[in-house]
Amino acid sequence: xxxxxxxxxxxxxxxxEDVTLDCVYETRDTTYYLFWYKQPPSGExxxxxxxxxxxxxxxxxxxxxWNFQKSTSSFNFTITASQVVDSAVYFCxxxxxxxxxxxxxxxxxxxxxxx
Amino acid sequence: xxxxxxxxxxxxxxxxxxxxxxxxxxxxxxYMSWYRQDPGMGLRLIHYSVGAGITDxxxxxxxxxxxxxxxxxxxLRLLSAAPSQTSVYFCASRxxxxxxxxxxxFGEGSRLTVL
Numbered sequence: 317x318x319x320x321x322x323x324x325x326x327x328x329x330x331x332x333e334d335v336t337l338d339c340v341y342e343t344r345d346t347t348y349y350l351f352w353y354k355q356p357p358s359g360e361x362x363x364x365x366x367x368x369x370x371x372x373x374x375x376x377x378x379x380x381x382w383n384f385q386k387s388t389s390s391f392n393f394t395i396t397a398s399q400v401v402d403s404a405v406y407f408c409x410x411x412x413x414x415x416x417x418x419x420x421x422x423x424x425x426x427x428x429x430x431x
Numbered sequence: 432x433x434x435x436x437x438x439x440x441x442x443x444x445x446x447x448x449x450x451x452x453x454x455x456x457x458x459x460x461x462y463m464s465w466y467r468q469d470p471g472m473g474l475r476l477i478h479y480s481v482g483a484g485i486t487d488x489x490x491x492x493x494x495x496x497x498x499x500x501x502x503x504x505x506x507l508r509l510l511s512a513a514p515s516q517t518s519v520y521f522c523a524s525r526x527x528x529x530x531x532x533x534x535x536x537f538g539e540g541s542r543l544t545v546l
Contacts, residue, residue, distance in 0.1 A: 325471070351534070361521065361537040407473060417462060417481055418489060419523075419535055423473040 318343045320410050322422035329398055330430050337393045337425045339408030345369075350384065350391045351409040351419070361407075367391060398429045433457050437522050437538035444512045444545045452507040452541050454522030460536070461527040463505035467491065467518040468540075474521065480505055481527065512545045519543075 319342040329335045341350065352364040365375065367384050375382045379396045395402055408422040438453045456463065464479035466489075476489030480499040494516055496508040505524075509516060519542050523535040 322473075359519070359540050361540075363534055366534055417479055417487075418476050419464075420476070421466075421473040423471060 318345075318348075318410050318412050318418070318420045320408050320420055320422035322408055322425050324425045325423070326426040326428070328428045328430065331400055332397050333429075334394060334396050335398050335427065335429075337395075337406050337408075337427065339391045339393065339422060341389050341391065341408070341410045343410060343412045345412035348410060348412040351411075352382065352391075352393050353407045353409060353421075355405040355407065355424070357404070364393075364406075395427075398427075400429050400431055403427060403429045435522055435524055435536050435538040437520075437541050440539065440541055442541065442543050444509075444543065446513060446545060448512050449508070449510050450512065450543075451509075452520055452522075452543070454505045454507070454538060455503050456505075456522075456524040456536070457503065458524065458526070458536065459502060460524035461502070463499065463522065463524045464489070464535070465495070465497065465505070465507045466521045466523065467516075468521060469518050477507065477520075509543075512543075514545045517543060517545045 321340045348369045350367045354362040372384050381394045383392045405424045405426045407424045409419050411419045435456045461482050465477040466474040468474045475491045477495050478497040480486045483499050483502055486497050499505055519540050521540050522538040525535050
């Protein structure tokens, strides 16, 4: 069975601080994809990134960066120089392609960036 | 380009009433799914379908029915609504081609309140 754990329920930072959102996953499948989605206060789900299990290169996109480590089953997300507009709930998710069509979500981390 | 369209966006029901949440996608995606989002629990998969005529249960299927008569539509039925079904519901779809990497495209959500 697959499982995604986001242990941080809520994080509060002051604008311009860096913040890292943790994600730990469990799966027995060898082929899988990991995702991060953002849910702003308006409620829609916004896709941020996907990573496949064969590519452990870290990725940077502007102020966002992702650290994928298979050795620790983690896929952490860092926002550099946070802004108020980053305030949202962030979800990590996993889909194991070998055995399931099910995208499994973590419980989410609510990020509050204060001015 | 409509993507995934859900209706209604808001609905209030009384216990025991029935209703159908509609979901339509125009991307010719084989896979469609329904999630419910509850505070502190992330998104949980209710039902999913990998093509017309094929449906299967997710994590929390009880109290919900689905059918998939066309590629485009995947309605979610509540036959006898209960207060425990008060939630925000998201429909999502994706293609299943070998080149597809599992990214789900989400509708805007439907907020259901059962009194």
